[in-house]
Amino acid sequence: MADETVVLGGFSHETNTFAKGTTGRPLFQERREYFGDEIPEKMRGTNTCEGGVMDVAEDEGVDLHYTVSASATPSGVVAADAYDFYTGKILEGVEAKSDDLDGVALCLHGAMVPEGMTDGEGPLVRKVRERVGPDVPIAVTLDLHGNISDELVEQADTLIAYEEYPHTDTGDTGRRAMRVLTRMMRDGLEPAMHIERPPVLAMGPKQNTREGPMAEVMDTAREYEERDDVVKVNVFPAFHQADVPSMNFSVPVVATNEDAAREASRELAAHIWERREDFIGDYPEPPEAVSRAKEIVADGATEDGPVVMADVGDNPGGGGAADGTTVLREMLDQELTNAGFAIMRDPDVVEQCVEAGVGERVTVDVGGKTDDMHGDPIEGVDGYVKAITDGEFENTGPMGTGSENHLGRAVHLQCGHEDGVSVILTENRMQPLDAEIWRHVGIQPERLDTLVVKSTNHFRADYEPMSCEVIPINSIGLVSMDPRNFDFDHIPRPQFPLDEMAAEEYPDWE
Structure with a gap:
């Protein structure tokens, strides 16, 4: 018999707010829409976050309760009724297991923008938190292109992001998240998180983690994870096709205490700022x-x-x-x-x-x-x-x-x-x-x-x-590929290379 019960849900969309129209349920059905036992039937053994979560749950003897796994090809804002529908499926699953629920694993994206909102993931996790209370841990997997809101950091216990772009480590990301969740359920791990946002917008090809500045930044992140108190160093170069307040290069660090999380996050954010010129390049038309x-x-x-x-x-x-x-x-x-x-x-x-x-x-x-x-x-x-x-x-x-x-x-x-x-x-x-x-x-x-x-x-x-x-x-x-080609109204300013910024303007920490 399994030792713990974990609700698993997936709801992923990378929203381009400059695209016309809305992304309704038919576009999710076109790509992926699985419910309940369809999820293990279709996704077990796949290189996906859900597949990775299932791998570790099976190894550790954790009972997964499946809700929904939905994903649409990136497009315009998510239609309100579609957002409510998929969010509702996850919440129904949480409520159905409320009497014996030990944890929640959510496979999200980080750059979802629903109709009439500026952030999809933070409010979703908040609604889950309202139902499970403060003592049930919530682990969230995220795409490397997430635009991470304060609400998401506040409501989740841990964020685990892809480390590779191309995203060849989606299954590994699910496995990492489930291992951390298992530590929270069994070993009493109570993670702390801190996020810094260096004002740098990287050109698309420069976000490639196999070479150039992102490869070096990711190597540094992995070195920080060797510190005793650091659990996970997440690096998000942002999705600059979304004109929302949370669109920013961000470094949320998960650690065993606030001081360790803050130190690693600030060090890496400062390093990214120092390399800001390397995130811009010239490419042929x-x-x-x-x-x-x-x-x-x-x-x-x-x-x-x-x-x-x-x-x-x-x-x-x-x-x-x-x-x-x-x-x-x-x-x-x-x-x-x-x-x-x-x-x-x-x-x-x-x-x-x-x-x-x-x-x-x-x-x-x-x-x-x-x-x-x-x-x-x-x-x-x-x-x-x-x-x-x-x-x-x-x-x-x-x-x-x-x-x-x-x-x-x-x-x-x-x-x-x-x-x-x-x-x-x-x-x-x-x-x-x-x-x-x-x-x-x-x-x-x-x-x-x-x-x-x-x-x-x-x-x-x-x-x-x-x-x-x-x-x-x-x-x-x-x-x-160049963020300077977009007209932004809602993102934080100043941002390099959109604005002229003196070197001393960042960091500006309290």
């Missing part, structure tokens, strides 16, 4: 990037693998429309050969291709139909319908391994001549971070000379090992 790729191919370097380019500005993983055309237009205009492009969300063109059938040619206007921020439609594209699928596949790479994907209907459209640009057209938005998206439409990505993915850094986990060179593209869109 589409014409230059595509031209550079052509040069690399001409030099024969692709014998070691394709050139992989990232269409950062239209990354659906950050709320992009996924129908931006600026990069694809350059690929067609510069007549790239043996090239691939993923993805282009265009349900109308998918329907036209399905009606034409595999083996037929079509002339279509591709992309640029969501808004005026991602480029105009590419008119009169001549293409050959190479394959049509149901858009269903599982991740085989390091991120979210084993997780299901639902593209809606998907089409492999070969544009131009026989050896031109192969485009993956979809009905749904999804970041093509796993290379299985190519294979499921009959393309072997390793054999391409050039491929483009709408992603910022997540693609690196699966694609970088097969590539000869990686080129992040400074493309337009709702996920522009």
